[in-house]
Amino acid sequence: xxxxxxxxxxxxxxxxxxAAASAAVTGCSSGGDDSSGGAKRLRIGYFAFPxxxxxxxxxxxxxxxxxxxxxxxxxxxxxxxxxxxxxGKSLDIAALGSSPFARGLSGSSPIPYKVxxxxxxxxxxxxxxxxxxxxxxxxxxxxxRTVATPFASTSHYSLLAALDTAGxxxxxxxxxxxxxxxxxxxxxxxxxxxxxxxxPTLDELRKTGRQLTSSKRIGAEGKPTLDLAxxxxxxxxxxxxxxxxxxxxxxxxxxxxxxxxxxAVKAVSAELGISAADxxxxxxxxxxxxxxxxxxxxxxxxxxxxxxxxxxxxxxxxFLAGQKQIDAAPSADAVREAFYLKGLPDVLK
Numbered sequence: 001x002x003x004x005x006x007x008x009x010x011x012x013x014x015x016x017x018x019a020a021a022s023a024a025v026t027g028c029s030s031g032g033d034d035s036s037g038g039a040k041r042l043r044i045g046y047f048a049f050p051x052x053x054x055x056x057x058x059x060x061x062x063x064x065x066x067x068x069x070x071x072x073x074x075x076x077x078x079x080x081x082x083x084x085x086x087x088g089k090s091l092d093i094a095a096l097g098s099s100p101f102a103r104g105l106s107g108s109s110p111i112p113y114k115v116x117x118x119x120x121x122x123x124x125x126x127x128x129x130x131x132x133x134x135x136x137x138x139x140x141x142x143x144x145r146t147v148a149t150p151f152a153s154t155s156h157y158s159l160l161a162a163l164d165t166a167g168x169x170x171x172x173x174x175x176x177x178x179x180x181x182x183x184x185x186x187x188x189x190x191x192x193x194x195x196x197x198x199x200p201t202l203d204e205l206r207k208t209g210r211q212l213t214s215s216k217r218i219g220a221e222g223k224p225t226l227d228l229a230x231x232x233x234x235x236x237x238x239x240x241x242x243x244x245x246x247x248x249x250x251x252x253x254x255x256x257x258x259x260x261x262x263x264a265v266k267a268v269s270a271e272l273g274i275s276a277a278d279x280x281x282x283x284x285x286x287x288x289x290x291x292x293x294x295x296x297x298x299x300x301x302x303x304x305x306x307x308x309x310x311x312x313x314x315x316x317x318x319f320l321a322g323q324k325q326i327d328a329a330p331s332a333d334a335v336r337e338a339f340y341l342k343g344l345p346d347v348l349k
Contacts, residue, residue, distance in 0.1 A: 045094030052253030058267035061249040080152035097154035102317040105330040114340035117229035121287040122215035129209035130194040139166035145193035151177040154225040159196040251291035295345040
């Protein structure tokens with residue numbers, strides 16, 4: 001198969017963003033000031049994926065911290081659609097994988113947002129699984145096979161990294177762009193041989209599949225992926241105090257994951273509509289940092305002293321450019337300016 005194209009133009013992305021965001025918001029709680037730039041409104045994009053975001057949402061931690069604000073939670077399926085929504089100015093804050101974030105910084109018109117928090121580090125909660133019936137036992141065995149993943153996601157990045165390590169090019173397999181639910185349907189029909197995807201779809205594939213590698217292993221080999229949280233430049237300009245309150249809520253959620261694991265399981269179970277046992281198992285597969293680790297030199301860093309995450313983003317972009325997934329990696333200055341660290345770590349107290 002020929003290599004994956006760079007993707008649609010920004011004009012097409014914008015059109016898709018407006019349609020997707022409009023559909024996503026329908027049915028969500030809303031009200032109050034919804035005018036453009038309204039300081040009392042926060043539109044938050046999240047994934048149906050075990051993380052502190054679900055604890056913040058379920059416990060209404062942000063609503064408690066910001067009385068008088070209209071908080072709208074909008075569910076997305078992948079980082080590509082989150083990027084589109086930011087282009088369409090339909091989001092203020094959102095979860096976003098490190099790979100789609102690196103993509104968003106590339107090109108002549110980088111998306112106007114900045115990373116402001118780390119939700120989790122990808123572990124065994126994202127993995128590459130092959131159907132047992134294929135007889136494939138390792139990544140090298142995927143040559144000529146049909147492999148699905150959501151394009152422009154952390155899973156897509158990790159899949160490319162896994163293929164590269166195994167001595168394969170993207171063109172050595174037939175790559176198919178599918179969202180998680182579509183991956184499950186294609187798997188059940190027998191249309192695909194393997195898939196790189198995240199929970200909870202991943203657990204469904206494991207029932208009849210064989211895990212070949214995971215993001216935890218790929219990260220240990222030098223290509224880590226993370227679930228970040230980004231904020232729009234517009235929100236930074238108009239309401240930095242709301243960002244401080246949001247970061248405090250996310251920090252509280254990370255602490256609750258450690259101090260009240262049963263409560264965390266209950267929240268994730270309720271938000272995902274799964275059993276407590278399944279929620280506990282899924283949470284165990286993620287790598288959740290403490291707030292102190294998030295703001296350490298090893299990860300996000302602090303105001304005036306950015307951490308290693310900056311180099312992780314640069315390395316990710318360089319790899320994507322080498323794989324011809326983006327035209328060119330963003331400059332060091334562009335990456336440096338794509339971090340919002342003001343007030344850290346003091347605002348978490």
